[in-house]
Amino acid sequence: MKKIYIRSIILFLGIVLSSSCSDYLDKETDTELSLDGVFVSKTKTENWLASCYSRIPDPTWGYTRSLGWEILGDDMTPSERWRQYDWQVIPFALGDWSVGSQWSPGYWNNLPQRIRECNLLIKNVKPLQDQNLNEDEVRLMIGECRFLKAYYYSLLLNTYGPIPFSPDEITPVDYNLSDLQIGQTPYDEIVSWIDKELKEVEKILPPSYSDGRKFGRATSIMCKAVRARMLLFAASPLVNDNAEYAGHITKDGKTLFNSAYDANKWKIAAEASKDLILSAEAAGHKLYTEMNAVGKIDPFLSCQNLHLIEASRGNTEVLFARPNVESKEYDRHTAPGGSGGAGGYGVTQSLVDAFFTANGLPISDPNSGYVETGFSTQDGFWTNGVTKFNEVKSPGLVTLADTYNMYCNREPRFYLAVNFDGAWYTDGDNAGKDKGRKLEFFNGKKDNNNKHDAPQNGYLARKRTDPSRNPVIDYFAPRHGILYRLGEAYLNYAEALNESDPGNPEALFYLNKIRERAGVRTYTTGGTDAENIHVDNDQESIRKIIRMERRVELCTEGIRYDDLRRWKLAETVLNGPFYGMNFNGKNAAEFYQRTAYQTRVYRKSFYWFPIYVAEIEKNPNLIQAPFWDK
8 A cells, every 4th residue: 555644734724624714724743644544534635635725824924924025025124133033034135145045934845745735635535425525525625726736836936936847746755856857847837827727726616605614715716816916927027028037048948937028918917807806896805994983984994904804704805814823923023012022023114105195195295295304293183084093092193292293194004004103002001091102112212122122223013913912911812814805906907907008097996996995085187186186197107106005005915025026126126225213312313313224135136036056956957046046
């Protein structure tokens, strides 16, 4: 009887089918079992399927601490001294990155293992009528595995570019080394396979499940979401019209990137995003909103709680979620030290500057009303509508008197994303009537102990954090992690449409849906007034506002780094000094100074993760990622 090594990971998604989703991916056990003994048992089959799901990334702590997508971009910054705790991507961001650098997610090795498990289930699963595993359930299991294969290949493609690709191969246990020594497949060929596979699988999977315990299981909407984001990347300048990759070829002379521009890729990307939007809305998905006392959108609670409220409680914006994530660690590391948190995970000055003012204009616009220096003389309230934001302290309060003017008169999403010095902080350990306090980021004050657990550039991240957290008593409310949401789909469609069909009014239509929910003025190609901001109806002008909106709306969600990569802007934006307030400042005059807290290096090679040198040495047919061998 043939034996096979099984990693039976009962981790994240809640099958056993009759059990909770959150139990599905929580436990990892290594067991050597007979392959023939697995698929004759419904429980073991379900556990096998659970293992197939186990490499879906954690979009809270995973994107930050593990994968590092947010650290590698220009939205978020951890305390640099956390390098001693094995934050492996901090050196990467500073330019200390080589073909031998360790990266714990290890997609190159780990994702093919899960793909192989998916192939084994597809080949061996069968109905077990005596155990209530019927043909319909088997069909869905196969569809789920096909989705996961395509999804994992999209992650590999996004990380490494062209990869060795044999999607239906099941390497035997008694393999010869030469069986594994295959070279890479061209980028566009892999994109085409994933595209085709996801279009086929979406016909098998349902758009949703009536059983809430199946939340997080693969759906047709998830197929469309993965496909749309991948095609947007594939249409973008990094891999569409990049002459620098013209000479990147395999050992047998096959071109790995098509360096010629293909305008049709943008059209395909736009169609995929529109298809996702229409299908998702038909299935009941919509932007998450909460209404205020007068029946209008409350932008503060809407934009805050879309990341905290789960689908079971009415959040239909979520298209693809991981039910069980390490949100506790994210909440702990973004919580200020004076309230028991690790207090060193912040946002950059460039993100602070990216948010619009309350009238919807960028701070660079002379009509924005932005004032950088000096201090407010009175409390600031949101005057564009009723909101329960900061209701305990004072409803609608956004800034206290004596707040640095840089932080005053900004749009709602700013106050939901950035914790700054002097901001009102809901302190779960404060027994006073206000249940909160002002943040104190001056050196030596309550939230800056001049050590590694302090905001190294004067800011902490607020977005996606739970206001009810209390690190002192170790209270952190669990929540799911969002990998894809409808708001992103709107912005993806607007971008792809503007590139493929400039002047199409739907680009502004979907962009404005995001701004309307955020409580800021929408754009119009007509005249500026109290409700609208004029924008010229040409491709470059629309491209500019779409990119500004993506930076703000999607910040800290693991998307910004890929945006900079695919736009081929990373080598410009991520090179040079990064700024914040002065960590060492002990008073206002010293602290409120734009200060470079680190200098970053981004080389052309960094657009793709390198293939480990050990893998290159084992497989003579592999080609190192572009520019890594220069």
